[in-house]
Amino acid sequence: MGLDGVVAHYDLVIIGTGSGNSLLDPRFAGWRVAMVERGVFGGTCLNVGCIPTKMFVHAADLAAVPGHSARLGVDTTLDGVRWADIRDRIFGRIDPIAAGGQTYRTQHPDNANVTVYAGNARFTGDRTLEITPNDGSAAETITADRVVLAAGGRVTVPDIEGIRDVPFHTSDTIMRVPALPRRLVVLGGGFIAAEFAHVFSSFGVEVTVVARSGALLRAEDRDVSTRFTELAQQRWDVRLDRKTLRAQNHDGGVRLHLEGPNGAETVDADLLLVATGRTPNGDQLDVAAGGIDTAPSGHVVVDEYQRTTADGVWALGDISSPYELKHVANHEAKVVQHNLLHPEDPVAADHRFVPHAVFTSPQIASVGLTEQEAERRGIRWIASTHTFGGIAYGWAMEDETGFAKVLADPDTAQILGAHIIGPQAPTLIQPIIQAMTFGLDAKTMARGQYWIHPGMPEVVENALLNLPFPE
Numbered sequence: 001m002g003l004d005g006v007v008a009h010y011d012l013v014i015i016g017t018g019s020g021n022s023l024l025d026p027r028f029a030g031w032r033v034a035m036v037e038r039g040v041f042g043g044t045c046l047n048v049g050c051i052p053t054k055m056f057v058h059a060a061d062l063a064a065v066p067g068h069s070a071r072l073g074v075d076t077t078l079d080g081v082r083w084a085d086i087r088d089r090i091f092g093r094i095d096p097i098a099a100g101g102q103t104y105r106t107q108h109p110d111n112a113n114v115t116v117y118a119g120n121a122r123f124t125g126d127r128t129l130e131i132t133p134n135d136g137s138a139a140e141t142i143t144a145d146r147v148v149l150a151a152g153g154r155v156t157v158p159d160i161e162g163i164r165d166v167p168f169h170t171s172d173t174i175m176r177v178p179a180l181p182r183r184l185v186v187l188g189g190g191f192i193a194a195e196f197a198h199v200f201s202s203f204g205v206e207v208t209v210v211a212r213s214g215a216l217l218r219a220e221d222r223d224v225s226t227r228f229t230e231l232a233q234q235r236w237d238v239r240l241d242r243k244t245l246r247a248q249n250h251d252g253g254v255r256l257h258l259e260g261p262n263g264a265e266t267v268d269a270d271l272l273l274v275a276t277g278r279t280p281n282g283d284q285l286d287v288a289a290g291g292i293d294t295a296p297s298g299h300v301v302v303d304e305y306q307r308t309t310a311d312g313v314w315a316l317g318d319i320s321s322p323y324e325l326k327h328v329a330n331h332e333a334k335v336v337q338h339n340l341l342h343p344e345d346p347v348a349a350d351h352r353f354v355p356h357a358v359f360t361s362p363q364i365a366s367v368g369l370t371e372q373e374a375e376r377r378g379i380r381w382i383a384s385t386h387t388f389g390g391i392a393y394g395w396a397m398e399d400e401t402g403f404a405k406v407l408a409d410p411d412t413a414q415i416l417g418a419h420i421i422g423p424q425a426p427t428l429i430q431p432i433i434q435a436m437t438f439g440l441d442a443k444t445m446a447r448g449q450y451w452i453h454p455g456m457p458e459v460v461e462n463a464l465l466n467l468p469f470p471e
């Protein structure tokens with residue numbers, strides 16, 4: 001209810017301004033729309049996710065050059081890393097985009113039909129929301145014909161004794177620290193751990209990675225995960241199979257007490273980065289009060305049209321997607337946008353071939369089935385691996401560790417999956433995503449087109465050519 005005691009009613013309420021912000025275009029001009037955002041306009045990817053991390057990764061890749069250029073006969077040195085300059089350049093670009101996005105929605109005549117609430121939304125009934133403004137003013141109830149949940153997820157902090165008493169960082173805060181630490185300990189062995197370990201170690205920080213399983217990036221195809229773990233062990237102090245028992249303040253920094261294959265041990269560092277996954281925000285939205293079901297993982301349940309179990313309520317992105325990837329959130333936003341505008345002719349989301357990349361070093365990219373998944377699902381496959389060292393451009397780089405692996409159906413030659421670890425992996429995998437999406441089989445893809453020589457995609461060409469199809 002507003003101050004005048006009237007409950008504001010909207011045609012559409014969008015909760016979250018990450019991917020949710022891309023829903024509105026001129027076709028919604030005649031709709032009465034509310035957007036609710038409790039945090040920084042623009043959401044995770046722009047402010048604390050994909051965009052700033054990759055800007056740091058690019059700087060880190062440059063800083064890492066002296067580490068591998070000498071063996072090519074080029075002696076370079078790293079004269080310094082101006083952390084404050086790197087950080088301020090990155091956020092000097094990002095922060096104005098977030099502020100500009102908010103100004104556009106709140107002040108531009110294009111958005112005369114849009115009301116932006118800076119506050120927290122939670123359901124109190126069917127398509128009924130209580131908004132608690134960030135400025136401390138009185139809560140307000142709004143209702144809507146349609147609601148889109150685009151409220152993402154949040155960092156998960158594991159329940160480890162003492163962890164809340166030490167000044168730990170997460171991906172939300174680590175990119176803005178005032179100065180580089182001398183030593184960083186990273187808890188977790190997934191995407192965020194792999195990317196930040198690369199960034200900080202390239203900048204000269206001593207990095208320790210603590211993982212509870214026996215390999216880093218263990219959801220990757222096993223060959224990729226194994227290779228990455230071996231390389232990480234050469235670069236960082238990697239503690240695998242470790243249980244973290246306790247965290248404590250120590251000597252101005254933090255001490256972790258671990259238990260692992262060699263018994264009890266400790267790790268000391270100046271900063272702790274917790275990178276142990278994310279939790280979808282449906283619980284904080286009290287979605288159950290809006291008749292919206294969640295899965296055991298906490299994700300809001302959606303059908304192929306991105307409809308939740310409540311009438312008139314859609315969801316997209318991290319709040320409902322187990323992938324937790326921006327390109328998936330973007331795709332789902334397009335689906336929801338279409339379905340809002342054309343309810344009589346809805347389209348389904350396409351989650352058949354969702355790729356991902358890890359922007360660490362070496363870079364990693366993957367799409368489709370791993371060998372382990374194929375085996376688990378009883379799917380017949382053949383596989384082929386080609387090394388970067390086995391193509392001309394790989395010789396130029398003296399690459400000795402990268403490879404591309406492809407899986408195909410032995411009968412139909414349809415590509416089932418691809419996994420690349422090595423330079424430019426996220427770029428090299430794109431033609432395979434295209435082939436899988438449009439049904440181009442491995443034989444036709446390999447033989448039916450030119451491959452520029454000596455280009456890096458030859459690593460993919462050769463992996464395809466070498467697939468051991470039955471005669």
Ligand SMILES: Cc1cc2nc3c(=O)[nH]c(=O)nc-3n(C[C@H](O)[C@H](O)[C@H](O)COP(=O)(O)OP(=O)(O)OC[C@H]3O[C@@H](n4cnc5c(N)ncnc54)[C@H](O)[C@@H]3O)c2cc1C
Pocket residue numbers: 015016017018019020036037038039040041042043044045046048049050051053054119120121122150151152153171192281284285316317318319324325326327328329359
């Ligand atoms: C460090 C990091 C790096 C990443 N790098 C990549 C990458 O390289 N590539 C990639 O594909 N993905 C990457 N991701 C994942 C990507 O950022 C997310 O998948 C994507 O941002 C999800 O978008 P979304 O719109 O679902 O949610 P978000 O962008 O998180 O938006 C949700 C918004 O809802 C708001 N909100 C939440 N609850 C409420 C509430 N109750 N009331 C009002 N507002 C609310 C939040 O404040 C937030 O602004 C990365 C993530 C992280 C953390």
Ligand SMILES: NC(=O)c1ccc[n+]([C@@H]2O[C@H](COP(=O)([O-])OP(=O)(O)OC[C@H]3O[C@@H](n4cnc5c(N)ncnc54)[C@H](O)[C@@H]3O)[C@@H](O)[C@H]2O)c1
Pocket residue numbers: 158159187188189190191192193195210211212213217244275276277278323324325356357358359
């Ligand atoms: N390049 C990209 O696309 C990119 C980059 C960063 C993040 N992301 C997205 O953000 C999400 C979150 O990233 P993340 O790295 O935090 O999650 P993740 O799921 O990739 O990795 C979490 C890691 O933490 C470990 N872990 C969980 N609980 C633990 C505990 N109690 N103690 C020790 N270790 C524990 C897990 O074993 C795993 O290794 C990912 O799902 C990913 O989709 C994507």
